[in-house]
Amino acid sequence: MAETIEEIASRVRELRELEKVTAEEMAEYLKVPLETYICYEEGKTDIPASKLFEIGQRLDVEMNLLLTGEEARVRIFTVTRKGEGVEVERRGQYKYQNLAGKFLSKRAEFFTVTIEPKKEKPAAYSHPGQEFDYVLEGSLNFSIHDNEIILNEGDSILFDSSYKHSMEARGERPAKMLVVVI
Structure with missing residues (x-):
């Protein structure tokens, strides 16, 4: 959707x-x-x-x-089947799919994020809390607080998301991550 x-x-x-x-x-x-x-x-x-x-x-x-536009209603568990998470249409470099939107009173947000390769440097964002990113496919350049880190498939990073950060796919292939925002 x-x-x-x-x-x-x-x-x-x-x-x-x-x-x-x-x-x-x-x-x-x-x-x-x-x-x-x-x-x-x-x-x-x-x-x-x-x-x-x-x-x-x-x-x-x-x-x-x-x-x-729908309230979360599920309290015990929620299952999101492959490809059925709520997709958010993005104009930028990132495509988000919310993986647990129906669960009530979550303490975190769970997404898959696909990062398309682009020529221009992506904008950096910050938000309250912490973020955990796990690379499912591809390779990316991760930038945070004047640090550049290369993350490959199977790599992960946990960071203070109040610092500006951005991700950029390396090469010609998109990169895909599991993202947990706490």
Whole structure:
């Protein structure tokens, strides 16, 4: 199931308004210019997954609600079959698939992330918490806090995600990772 940027943007705006949080307050919370935040809500600019995570925290909602419009309901377990995770349409270099969106009161978010090879340097993002990345396929350059690390299939990294970080596929093949945001 692929959700469009416009659908997600509309949900973010509606939930923000229901919580009586102004666009200015949200932009300040996310540490982005107001103009950037307004473009997020208008669907003109893709909302990075790290910012969606922060928006969910600020509005006290599960990320699944932002991604799909559906409340998480499952308390005991959830199974996501291959290819059935909620995909978020990305304009950038990363394609996300949420793997456990239906589970209620998660303490982490679980994704597969596919990183397409590109010529330009990817933008760096930060978000609260910690992140664990495990390379399933391919090879990538991982950048964090002035450090460049090459990660190959089977390698993993756990890091403080409040530091700006980015990933870039090496070579001509995409890289695929399991990502856990805590």
